[in-house]
Structure formats: C-alpha cells, structure tokens
Amino acid sequence: MKSSVYKVILRCSALLVSFYYSGTAVAENFVLETENMSMAFSSEKDALNLRYFGAKVADSEDLFAGGSSVPEFYSYWDTTLGRNGNEFGYSIVQADGTISSKLVFIRGEKQKLNEDQVQLSFHYKDPAYDLTLTRHYLASYESDIIETWSELIYSGEGAVRVERLSSFVLNTSAQQPYLTGFNGTWARESLMNESPLMEGTSELSGTTGARVAQTANPSFILSLDGPAREDTGRVVMGSLAWSGNFAFRFRRSYDNKIRASLGYHPMHSAYQLAKGETLVTPRLILTYSGQGKGAATRAFHRWARQYGIRGGNTPRMILLNSWEGAYFKFNQNKIYGMMERASSMGVELFVLDDGWFGEGKFARNSDKAGLGDWQVNREKLPDGIDGLIRKAEEFGIQFGIWVEPEMVNPKSQLYTDHPEWTLQLPNREERMSRNQLVLDLCNPAVQDYIFTMMDQLLSSHPDICYIKWDCNSHVINPGSTWLPDDKQSHLWIDYVKGYYSVLDRLIKEHPKVVFQACSSGGGRVDYGAMQRHHEFWTSDNTDALDRIYMQWSIGHFYPAIAMASHVTATPNHQTGRSTPLKFRFDVAMAGRLGFELDPKNLNPKEVEFCKDQLAVYKEIRPVVQLGDLYRLRDPDQNADPALMYLLESEGKQTAILFAYLLNRKKSDGHEPVCLKGLKPNARYVITELGSDKRIPYHGKAFSGQYLIRHGIPMNWPRKGRDYLSRVIQIKEMN
Numbered sequence: 001m002k003s004s005v006y007k008v009i010l011r012c013s014a015l016l017v018s019f020y021y022s023g024t025a026v027a028e029n030f031v032l033e034t035e036n037m038s039m040a041f042s043s044e045k046d047a048l049n050l051r052y053f054g055a056k057v058a059d060s061e062d063l064f065a066g067g068s069s070v071p072e073f074y075s076y077w078d079t080t081l082g083r084n085g086n087e088f089g090y091s092i093v094q095a096d097g098t099i100s101s102k103l104v105f106i107r108g109e110k111q112k113l114n115e116d117q118v119q120l121s122f123h124y125k126d127p128a129y130d131l132t133l134t135r136h137y138l139a140s141y142e143s144d145i146i147e148t149w150s151e152l153i154y155s156g157e158g159a160v161r162v163e164r165l166s167s168f169v170l171n172t173s174a175q176q177p178y179l180t181g182f183n184g185t186w187a188r189e190s191l192m193n194e195s196p197l198m199e200g201t202s203e204l205s206g207t208t209g210a211r212v213a214q215t216a217n218p219s220f221i222l223s224l225d226g227p228a229r230e231d232t233g234r235v236v237m238g239s240l241a242w243s244g245n246f247a248f249r250f251r252r253s254y255d256n257k258i259r260a261s262l263g264y265h266p267m268h269s270a271y272q273l274a275k276g277e278t279l280v281t282p283r284l285i286l287t288y289s290g291q292g293k294g295a296a297t298r299a300f301h302r303w304a305r306q307y308g309i310r311g312g313n314t315p316r317m318i319l320l321n322s323w324e325g326a327y328f329k330f331n332q333n334k335i336y337g338m339m340e341r342a343s344s345m346g347v348e349l350f351v352l353d354d355g356w357f358g359e360g361k362f363a364r365n366s367d368k369a370g371l372g373d374w375q376v377n378r379e380k381l382p383d384g385i386d387g388l389i390r391k392a393e394e395f396g397i398q399f400g401i402w403v404e405p406e407m408v409n410p411k412s413q414l415y416t417d418h419p420e421w422t423l424q425l426p427n428r429e430e431r432m433s434r435n436q437l438v439l440d441l442c443n444p445a446v447q448d449y450i451f452t453m454m455d456q457l458l459s460s461h462p463d464i465c466y467i468k469w470d471c472n473s474h475v476i477n478p479g480s481t482w483l484p485d486d487k488q489s490h491l492w493i494d495y496v497k498g499y500y501s502v503l504d505r506l507i508k509e510h511p512k513v514v515f516q517a518c519s520s521g522g523g524r525v526d527y528g529a530m531q532r533h534h535e536f537w538t539s540d541n542t543d544a545l546d547r548i549y550m551q552w553s554i555g556h557f558y559p560a561i562a563m564a565s566h567v568t569a570t571p572n573h574q575t576g577r578s579t580p581l582k583f584r585f586d587v588a589m590a591g592r593l594g595f596e597l598d599p600k601n602l603n604p605k606e607v608e609f610c611k612d613q614l615a616v617y618k619e620i621r622p623v624v625q626l627g628d629l630y631r632l633r634d635p636d637q638n639a640d641p642a643l644m645y646l647l648e649s650e651g652k653q654t655a656i657l658f659a660y661l662l663n664r665k666k667s668d669g670h671e672p673v674c675l676k677g678l679k680p681n682a683r684y685v686i687t688e689l690g691s692d693k694r695i696p697y698h699g700k701a702f703s704g705q706y707l708i709r710h711g712i713p714m715n716w717p718r719k720g721r722d723y724l725s726r727v728i729q730i731k732e733m734n
C-alpha cells in the first residue's frame with residue numbers, strides 16, 4: 001500500500017516536472033500583426049519556433065498549415081540542436097563552468113498595451129540551471145514596427161557569465177541578398193555602403209564605446225532581391241536602440257539561408273549575473289517592407305515620431321547656435337549682438353555653445369582646459385546665465401546652452417578634486433582625445449555628480465529650455481576604478497546604462513527641456529539616445545553639398561524633425577567650399593532648420609533673404625517635420641537629386657519638394673521630377689517657394705496622376721553655376 005502511494009506521488013511529480021520542463025503541453029500558436037506585417041511563432045514540445053516574418057498574411061491559419069520553422073532563439077551550445085547553431089542568440093557559462101545552456105520554452109503571453117501596441121513575451125527556462133529568459137516582441141500596428149529584446153535572470157548560487165545575449169536572431173532566406181551599413185568618420189558620418197551579402201559571415205559593428213555612430217550607425221538594410229530599391233522589392237530594416245558597442249553578424253549559408261544575430265557587441269563584454277540579477281538587452285527596432293526601402297523608412301519615421309524620439313509630434317524651434325559664429329572667442333557683447341540679430345531675422349531660440357564656463361587658470365578658452373568646471377566664466381559673461389536669459393527674453397527668443405558632462409580636461413578643478421573618476425587602465429600610459437578624459441559613468445558617484453550638476457543648472461535657471469549634450473571622445477583607457485577586477489568587462493554595458501540613467505533622472509525632473517544629442521557631430525545618432533533626446537546634431541560638417549548625402553543616408557532611419565541642419569558661413573569652415581545662400585538654406589530646410597554663423601557677417605541683402613527664408617520655413621515646417629518622406633532621386637545616382645515630404649491634414653495633402661542641381665556637367669538637367677504618394681484623382685496647385693519663381697508650373701494646377709507620371713520640370717538654367725535648388729509646394733485643392 002505504502003509503496004504504491006509513493007509510486008503515484010513519484011509518477012505525478014515526474015509528470016509535473018516533465019510538463020514544466022517540456023514547455024507547453026499543447027502546441028500553441030502566436031501571431032503578431034501590424035498593418036502590413038505578420039510575425040508568427042508556434043511551440044513544439046519544449047521549443048518555440050519562428051514560423052514567419054514578412055508581409056502581412058490575411059489568414060494567419062495559413063502560416064501554421066504551411067511553411068517551415070526555425071528556433072526563435074538558441075544558444076551557442078544548444079543540446080536541442082546538438083551543434084553550435086550558426087548565428088546564435090546567447091552564450092552563457094554556468095556557475096559550475098559548463099559552457100552549455102539550453103533554454104526551453106515554458107509559456108508565452110500576449111498583452112495589449114494600448115489601441116496601437118501589442119506585446120508578446122515568451123518565457124524560457126534552463127531545466128538544469130537557475131536561468132530564465134524572456135524574449136519580448138512589441139508591435140506598433142500603425143507604424144509597422146516590431147521592437148524585440150531579451151531579458152535574462154539568474155536565481156542560482158555563484159554567478160553565471162553571459163558572453164553574449166542578442167536582442168534578436170533574424171532568420172530568413174534570399175537568392176540575391178544585399179546588405180547596407182552606415183559607416184563613416186568625423187564630418188562624414190553615416191554614409192550608406194551597400195554590397196552583396198556573400199556566403200559566410202559579414203559583420204556590421206561599432207566598438208568605440210561612446211560616439212559609436214560616428215564610425216558606424218547601429219542600423220542596417222537587408223535587401224532580399226538584389227540592391228535595395230525605393231518602391232519595390234523585399235527589405236528588412238533594423239536599428240539597435242543602443243549608444244554603445246554593437247555587432248550585427250549576418251551569416252549566409254550555402255543554401256541561401258540567412259541568420260543574423262543582432263545586439264550589443266560581445267567583445268570584452270562578458271557580464272556576470274549573481275543571484276537575483278538581470279541583464280536586459282537593448283531593443284532592436286525592426287520592420288519589413290515588400291514595397292522597397294521607401295515604405296520601411298516611412299515606418300521608422302512614423303514610429304520614431306510616436307514612440308522613438310522625445311516630443312516627436314511637436315515642431316521644433318528655429319535656432320541659432322553660437323559655435324561656428326564664435327567658437328571659444330566671445331564676450332558678452334558679442335553674444336548679445338548675435339542674439340539681437342538672430343531674433344530680428346525670425347530665429348526663435350539662441351543656443352550658447354562651448355566656452356561659457358571654467359574660471360581663472362581653468363577658463364575654457366580652448367579645448368585644453370575647463371571641461372568639468374560648470375560655473376559660468378564671469379570674465380567673459382559678467383551678467384552670468386541670468387543675464388543671457390534676460391537678454392534673450394528682451395529680444396523675444398528662448399535660450400539654450402551646451403554641456404559635455406561625461407568628460408573632463410585634466411586641466412580643471414573637477415579633475416584636480418577627483419582624478420579617480422576618470423576611466424583609466426593600470427600599468428598603461430594614459431591616452432587622451434581632444435585633451436580630455438572620459439568620466440567613469442559606471443560609478444554611481446559620478447552619475448550622481450553629473451545629475452546634480454545638471455539639475456542645479458536647470459533648477460537655478462528654469463528658463464533654459466534647450467540643452468545641447470555633447471560627447472567628444474570615444475571610450476578611451478577602458479578601465480574603471482569603481483568596478484571590481486572581475487567585472488571590468490561590464491564597462492562597455494554599464495557606461496551606456498550609466499549615461500541613460502543620468503538622463504532618465506534629469507528628464508523626470510525637467511520634462512520640458514529640449515535635449516539635443518551631439519557627439520562631435522553625429523556620434524550619437526541612435527534610438528537609445530533618441531529615447532532621451534528630441535534631436536541630434538547630424539554632423540560637424542555643415543557643407544550643404546556633403547549634407548545632401550549625409551541627410552539622405554541618415555534619413556533612411558531617422559526623421560527630419562530630429563535631424564538638426566544649420567545654415568553656416570561660406571566658404572564652409574570644414575570643406576572650404578562656397579555655395580549660394582539659397583542652396584545652403586534649401587538643404588538645411590529639409591531637416592530641422594537652424595543657423596550657425598554670426599549674423600553680423602551677413603550683408604543687408606543676405607539678411608533680407610534670411611528673413612524671407614525663415615518665413616518660408618515656418619510655413620512648411622509642419623510638413624517637413626511631421627510629414628512622410630519620399631525619396632525621389634538618389635544623389636548617389638543623380639546629379640540633380642530630389643526628395644519630398646507629404647502631410648495629410650483634414651483630408652487634404654500638402655507636399656514640399658526639395659530639388660537640387662549639384663553638378664551641371666553630370667546632369668542633363670531637364671528630366672522632370674516625378675512625385676510619389678499623391679492621390680491620382682485629386683488636383684494640386686504648384687507654388688515655388690522663396691522669392692525666385694523659376695519653374696514653369698508655378699501657380700498652375702495638375703492632377704496627382706499627372707504629377708506622379710510626368711513630374712515637375714525644374715527648368716535649371718543651361719549655363720551658370722552649380723549648387724542650385726528649388727523648394728516647391730504641392731497643395732491639394734479644395
């Protein structure tokens with residue numbers, strides 16, 4: 001009797017155990033949908049498989065009846081696969097040294113977050129170790145975006161070592177795959193490079209710790225049908241919301257299967273988790289388009305304005321930034337003069353850049369001293385920040401200011417007081433970049449210091465409405481005096497988390513202040529930073545010609561409302577190129593328009609021209625900043641590129657077309673620019689904006705169909721100089 005009771009108990013518990021560890025007892029299907037995409041998963045015993053990711057399938061039953069399946073997420077040594085499975089999701093060394101981990105599927109749950117967003121979360125567990133993993137998929141229906149990320153929790157004794165944890169493992173196949181990365185350097189950030197994805201492994205990655213996007217933006221385009229096209233063909237576009245090291249590893253196998261592990265860079269980044277600790281990866285923002293990269297871009301932009309950047313639905317102010325007009329060389333009168341002239345032209349915000357702080361021997365009169373000493377330099381600015389704000393008010397404009405809180409010059413009071421707060425390596429010669437060192441943002445004391453300094457600046461000057469947050473160095477000397485010896489490899493992840501944590505605290509305290517992410521130009525253009533900023537400084541290169549290419553590239557992922565673009569002096573300070581003022585305006589007006597020059601150097605005719613252009617921008621601002629982008633003529637393939645923004649409001653469309661003539665010798669200059677996105681049967685009035693009206697269609701009305709098929713002739717003059725431009729409004733009639 002006794003023994004049979006035991007047998008029953010044992011059998012029951014064995015059943016329970018096998019139920020628990022073998023995942024869901026019954027196979028379950030999960031579907032995630034957006035307006036134009038479907039993603040489907042099904043559980044099979046203890047595995048969760050990805051069944052489908054692509055264009056929307058009307059009846060999701062079809063996804064489970066047919067098709068193939070691949071594991072949703074798997075490890076380097078997954079005993080289910082019995083091999084090291086291609087590109088993989090995670091690699092973990094258990095507390096006992098075992099290099100195998102096997103996370104079996106337990107259950108999935110679906111949660112409706114709001115009218116637009118649904119989140120699927122899949123829970124996994126290792127049957128032999130105290131590890132649980134949750135994989136999240138958050139779909140935004142209207143914008144066609146899925147955000148996906150991983151969350152690993154350890155609850156055992158000792159500590160596990162996470163050697164890699166991806167945000168997503170992409171599985172697809174293609175006969176003719178092409179991969180685009182966004183690479184560059186200072187003053188030529190994020191230029192697109194497309195090449196065939198060859199058999200074997202290809203990697204897009206950035207490893208500079210901070211300022212990563214300067215050399216490699218964490219974004220990719222995978223085209224499945226040859227080189228990516230604007231309006232046809234299948235593309236997957238992804239971007240990692242992370243301001244640190246990243247790696248996208250794409251592996252194409254002999255049978256044209258493509259697997260990619262996408263996430264933070266695992267190099268020197270082993271992360272220990274002790275009991276109760278969690279590692280959450282950055283989010284990978286993902287979209288799929290069956291109609292080329294144009295639609296995928298618009299998906300990214302719609303999502304960004306709604307969820308991805310701060311204040312994405314509020315048009316931005318036109319600003320004048322002091323940097324190229326004053327650099328470090330200014331006094332109060334010069335700044336007041338700049339403010340007055342800016343306001344009289346129609347500028348709405350004045351931003352005082354570098355050079356306003358540090359005193360005495362640490363005065364910030366060059367990049368050699370003062371960084372870290374955030375007290376106003378009374379020699380330069382006797383009335384202090386209060387005086388600047390009062391003056392701005394007098395001129396009817398707002399005031400903003402530059403900071404670079406993550407860095408320090410050794411020639412500063414801060415460094416004198418806290419040399420232990422910089423990143424540093426024992427037994428190695430200290431290296432510097434721009435005469436500065438990086439503060440150790442892993443250290444909570446450093447985070448507190450930065451938060452308190454910024455909080456005081458903003459609390460004691462509540463009228464500061466804009467912060468330009470700069471970061472002018474990679475992570476150099478990568479060692480932390482705060483992290484223990486066996487956790488030095490946490491630095492690459494903890495630095496970014498420290499930076500985010502400071503900003504999150506600041507935003508909570510000062511929710512109305514607008515933040516710009518700057519990092520020697522476009523070094524922090526990523527959706528991790530953008531969650532905490534309203535916009536980014538696209539590049540220190542303000543040459544309008546170079547900007548056409550950069551804005552074209554970066555605009556594949558990031559919307560115009562976030563893309564700061566300034567009219568600067570000619571010849572351009574970075575390239576020496578001279579371009580007409582109209583051309584400089586018409587390039588900057590395709591993004592978030594600003595100025596970066598001393599208006600004192602403009603002649604009266606130019607001042608009048610600027611006033612007119614600012615009035616034009618104010619009129620077109622909602623369309624540019626809130627509208628959908630259509631790329632019409634690629635500057636890499638045309639000497640007369642063009643793009644347009646389209647906004648529908650109260651049932652009527654307005655489009656703004658930007659067209660440029662870059663090189664007369666390479667363009668026949670007579671091919672009309674065909675529009676996109678218009679309603680074929682509606683009629684539109686064409687207006688060339690600005691004082692110069694040169695196109696023959698100015699003032700006339702055409703059907704949408706005509707403008708799509710036959711386009712608008714630009715009427716570029718046959719002779720004369722390059723760098724011409726047109727801004728044209730196309731307005732649906734009542």
Ligand code: DGJ
Pocket residue numbers: 323353354402470472518519520521537539540
């Ligand atoms: C780098 C930025 O990109 C510039 O716009 C300017 O703010 C300088 N730093 C100031 O040091």
